Amino acid sequence: MSMRPWWSVLVAGILAVAAGLTALFLADRGLSGESLRVGGVPVEIVRGPAVAGASGGRPAVVVVHGYAGSGRLMRPFADTLARRGYVVLLPDLAGHGANTRRLDVPSAIDPEIAAVVAHARELPDVDPDRVTLLGHSMGAGAVVRAGAADPRIAATVAISLPGSGGAPGPRRLLLIVGALEPAGFRAAGEQTAREPASGDRPVGDRRLVSVPFVEHISVLYAPRTHREAAAWLDAAVGNTATGSGTVPLRRIAAGALTLLGALLLLTAALGRPSHRLTPPPHDAVSGPAGLDRAAALRRPAGWIAVGGAGLLGLAGGGIGAVAVPSPVTGYLIGYFAAVGGVLAIAAAALTGARRPSRRLSSYRPPLPRWTAVVASAGGGAAVVVPVQLGLTLMVPHGDRWWLVGALALATAALLAGARALAGPVWDLAVLAAIAMPLAAAAVIGLAPGFLLLIAPLVALLFVLYALLAAVARRGGATWWSPIAAGAVMIAWPVAVALPVSVG
Template sequence: MPMPRPWWSVVVAAVLSLAGGLAGLAYADHGLAREAVRTGGVPVEIVRAGGGTGARPAVVVVHGYAGSGRLMRPFADTLARRGYVVLLPDLAGHGASPRRLDVPSVIDAEVAAVVAHARGLPDVDPDRVALLGHSMGAGAAVRAGAADPRVAATVAISLPGAGDVSAAGPRRLLLLVGALEPGGFRTAGREAAAGDDRRLVSVPFVEHVSVLFAPRTHREAADWLDAATGNAPAATGIAPLRRVTAGALTLLGAVSLLIAALTRGHRRGTGGPADAAAGRGRTPAAGALARPRTWLAVGLGGALGIVGGGLGSGLLPSPVAGYLAGYVAVAGGVLTAAAGWRRPRPPRWTAVLSAVAGGAAVVVPVQLGLTLMVPHGDRWWLLGALAPATAALLAGARSLAGPGWDVAVLAALGLPPAVAAVLGLAPGFLLLIAPLVAVLFGVYGLLAAAARWSGADWWHPVAAGAVMIAWPVAVALPVSVG
């Protein structure tokens, strides 16, 4: 039987979005040459634009906590086309680095090694090497600039504290902070800007992550570096959103294709009962959220999850990812126990197929357009712990509240770790990554709604969601020494 036109419309739109995103990513690299090297054990990507003669200025671009050199590629897109040689390192515990993180002793030595490598490049003027860093990387850049008077200029984005800034250095310091960032970052920027040859710029309408992709950020940084290094660029454009926009189109297309695959067997009116029959053997009551048992389980799951998070933070080699793994595993177990629910055994190959498709729909576009998604070293252990824990949470919420109502349960369970982070009982970095984790859960909500609408078995979105949420979190968050 032919599928209805709306289904084909979704498929065509998804393919066009995917094609447009991939074309945009290819265009983002147009005219740029990339080289992968290692210096002092640090993986570094070196980016140059074609053409030009003589020694060029260089910029070492230092990512922040849970970032990577790939995340900072938009700065290379902007600065390389203005004539700079741009170096993008993966610091210890991040990206492709084989080392664990030890702040600041390891990363300070690594930044110094990359600066030395930049000065030794044959097409770089060693007296025109500058630094640009974000968050943790801003602190490292400031310390490196203060310790090395040869650094031509320093750009610090979202500097976490002003303690490393002194009257002696770094020289030619530009501080950028998002207007929507927590107050501590704005205070640090004001304190660090006190002195000569320094400037503080508040970038409107952005927070801790989006400040990296704001046109104002790129324009201010590029103009400051040009003035400090005497660079007279032939091209003065900026490219903060080119790569991210193309990656977002790719992500939209991939997720839309996944949703289209889930709904291929859609027959109007069958979604709710079929989903309920597959998952629980009965249709959940519309008042599932009004049952005291539901919210007692949510409260108990959140409270015990805090304890589980503390244990996971100590047992796994990433405090933040370990905390999340422990929290979601315990909270999901409490929800499942409260529901008194036993899931049927789906065909294994179908569950694996759903997990692979769901993970690929998110991981591949993020790898191409945003940050590194290839696991290295201990991140395989983190992924192995976080993926089943996330599946337990998603399945537990679904079994307790029923299809459609589980989203409210998941949203409620997001509050305890946020409160714990504010009170100092959980890693504070949870507050900064909360919007990104919420986006991943939002994509899962779309998949769950599509499966419910089409009458697909409950475990399709659970298997897909577990991988698409766990993979980016496990791979992006750094591994540490303990």
């Protein structure tokens, strides 16, 4: 990287981080929050300023996250509803976020939700008869059960309900589904919306809304989702305050801008201009000296090794899912470690040794070897800090501390194995190829199906690693520096977000 582009990247990174942090600060303007525990459940309570048209105790809404979510992930609903006069309670349920309890079955979160609802009714500024519920995915099923069990719940909003289960639902139920979600979510919403009125439930107290152009995660941040939810709850509790509209994307956009700036700063650190007179030899930046990686994938045996690695990875994933107290994280640990090991063995067998040249033996990389440590810390921080500030909880709690380390080591084995077999650039093709058996196994039930829902996130993290690796190679960083950074930036968000359950 020449001097002028390097300075441009550095300045752009600083400006983007500053703008993102400023936007995150402004997103909290006018809102107050407090963190406490209710029966052992971590809860954040968000309040907005007094709004015109409000009288008496405020309405309240308990906002319940889905599988692999957290209260912080649902914070945009607090931004919308707190400004309309609601007291918003955001719990971290068993196995998620800061809650160190393990999740054995989905219904284990029901007593936690009931405790948070009871606490909401006891708040001095809340009208106990105007407490409502909103939930997403697993949380949608939970709030439907909670609303049905507690007739005092004024209204319920279920986003991406995974299934009705045939049980009677709550009164005043709004069902929201993303138009791009798997068909099962829409079918569950339609089935629940068609249930006949009975008892004190009048006709018309259920509605199904399909939000266009969004899937299972982005439905949470669609402006229409927030407008429909706010209007439904307002009508149920008689809230006439309008607040300042819906702002679901403000916090996400600020976090994304901070993430971009952090990645630009890391890029500038690893790709700083060097003053060498000649470019480094290929092996100095692609892997240990003496191996000819370029030839490995030119032979059918190379791709046979890749396919075999994927198949053996399925066995490793199955073992990891059973042995680790977080089935999805455990599956990824076992799969990545097994595939990385097989690729490393294949590299040793298929790449031919050759004698290092004098040019190689006399070469010194422009970046010292300790950049691997710096890259690892910087890569983790570049992703984890912006995600923590703008999206969801990234601080490990309980068993997640060692799960992050275990998944990082397995991811490093995978990235190093691919680089050892294929070298730079082609290692991306290897990583894409070994993902195919994993996706197929999730579709047919041999691997956790939730892997399909987080596949876009994992793919994005691998793309970020690929871009970082390309910059590091051009800057002359040691070959393991991007692997160290990639292992942390991929493993940390995944291991922290996925829940811990009873083994």
